[in-house]
Amino acid sequence: MNQPVAVIGAGPFGLSTAAHLRAxxxxxxxxxxxxxSWRDHMPAxxxxKxxxxxxxxxxxxxxxxxADYCTEAGIRRLVTDEDIVPVETFIAYGEWFQQQLVPELERVRVVSxxxxxxxxxxxxxDSGEQFTARAVVVATGLSGLSHLPRELAAAAPDGPAATAPVSHSSQHHDLxxxxxxELIVVGAGQSALETAVLAAEAGARVRVVARGRGRVAFGAPPWDQPRLRPRSPFGRAWSLWALSYYPHPYRYLPAGIRHHLVRRVLxxxxxxxxxxxxxxxxxxxxxxxxxxxxxxxxxTALTVRTHAGRTERLTADHVIAATGYRVNIAAMDFLGHELxxxxxxxxxxxxxGAGYVSSVPGLYFTGLPAAASYGxxxxxxxxxxxxxxxLARHLQAAHG
Structure with missing residues (x-):
């Protein structure tokens, strides 16, 4: 069968999938x-993390x-848990990875x-070409999935934008x-806190507004991690180790538990x-x-309810919602309506299901859209x- 597999997206998951398929x-x-997404939608x-x-x-x-990229590029090797990776280095690493392993990348957009x-x-x-693929892998990352809470949306009826009263953190590269x-950043995760710090270091007067159970907190440094627990990419804990290396059974959990863990773990x-x-x-x-x-x-003004039950009004020149991303198939409008x-x-x-295949045979999802199924x-x-x-093994067996 001469029809190719189409991989849509050239971020880490798309490039990794393509490298495995080519191998x-x-x-x-x-x-x-x-x-x-890393180059245009993350702050300079x-x-x-x-x-x-x-x-x-x-x-x-x-x-x-x-580390291999750092060696080849002649920059300081980043290998220990105490080393911190600049986003510019990571972007350059991804581009090097693509040139080495996915050199035939086509810089065009899939319209449908x-x-x-x-x-x-x-x-x-968008070049005008039409072709047939035996299977499709959707690896479009965070594109189109930014989440703006309903209570903030009223101040941006045409959607969040850098020039509107409310924007999303993904819309700011240069702070x-x-x-x-005066700037308000809504959120309590790494995106919110780092956006706030970078804006403050650029000369803004910044307030972080953390909602609900969210509170501003920071993780323990590597040297303070508990040594008697297994190591994972996210810290030392049995739960993190299991979710990192053994996510196979995750998709068999009840839906409510799966979605809760995706939101709350890490x-x-x-x-x-x-x-x-x-x-x-x-x-x-x-x-x-x-x-x-x-x-x-x-x-922009925010009316907030405090934990003590009082109502307060906070004002700023602009509000940035660092409120994360929500997967929504409806937002992936390049997928046809029938699909x-x-x-x-x-x-x-x-x-x-197994191998990251969806309920439509031949259509696969990886990266963030797969979190609800694989953790x-x-x-x-x-x-x-x-x-x-x-994913590559399943696709080859099913469509090879």
Whole structure:
């Protein structure tokens, strides 16, 4: 069968999947701009929360780890848990990985994917080309999945935007634009806390608003991790070790438990190295909830309910929602309507079986959309180690 497999997306999961398929001699076409989400939708100056060992993009060939890239590029090797990875280094590593292992990457956009009556899928590219693929792997990362809570949406009726009263953290690469301005960052996770720090260091006056059970907290440094528990990419704990290396049974858990664990495990927590930069530089308001957001003549106002039951009003020139991402098949509009309606979903995420295949034979999902089926490790680059070889093996067996 000469029809190729189409891999949509050229971030860590797409590149890793393509590398595994190529190693199995599976004809593959890969589409996308390499590392685009990391390059365009992460703030300049960001440092990765993950350790160097947890930042390797998996492939079957030796010699393509982050440390290998550092050696070849002539920069300081990043190998210990105390080493911190600049986002610029990680982006360059991903681009090097692509050049080495996925050199035939096509920098075009997939406009639509539809099932063919006789089997396989019909794809249209923004170059005007149409072709048939035997299988499709969706590895589009965070694209189109940014989440804006309902209570903030009222202040941005046309959607979050850098020029609107409310934006999403993914819409800011350069935070120097907030120098001298009042800024509110909503959230308590690493994205919120690091965005706040980078904006404050750029000259903004910043307040973090943490909602509900969220509170501003930071992880323990590597030297304070408990030594009698197994090591995982995320710290020393039995639960993290199991979720990292043995996510096989995760998809058999009840749906409510699976979705809860995806949200709460490795939930809102700042990196250990961020604490010192945060303390004394950023104000914090921990509130029970945000009641509403509204645009004012001078900026944006949040009405909040405190844990003590009081109502307060917080104002700023702009509000950034560092409120994460939500998988929603409906947002993947490059998938044809008939294809989307045929997919079995659970709270917006595709329900995946063995080998990351969806309920539509030949259609696979990896990365964040797979987290509801395979656990929180799929939110992180180190998830490529589990996902990519299994997906490639299943696809080859089913469609080889």
């Amino acid at each position: 199995r001699a599976v004809p593959v076409r890969v589409f996308g701009d390499p590392m685009v 100056g960001m440092l990765l 993950s350790t160097p060992a947890a930042s390797d993009i998996d492939c079957p060939q030796r010699g393509h780890t982050l 994917v539809d099932r063919r009556t006789g089997g396989g899928f019909e794809l249209k590219l 120097t634009r907030f120098a001298g301005r 939930g809102p927590l700042g990196a250990w190295w961020l604490r010192e930069r945060f303390a004394g530089k950023v104000r914090v308001s921990e509130v029970a909830r945000i009641v509403r957001a509204e645009a004012t003549g001078e900026g 989307r309606t045929a997919l079995a979903v659970s709270r917006g995420a595709p329900r995946l 929180p490790v799929m939110r992180f680059v180190c998830g490529t180690e589990f996902a990519s070889p299994r």
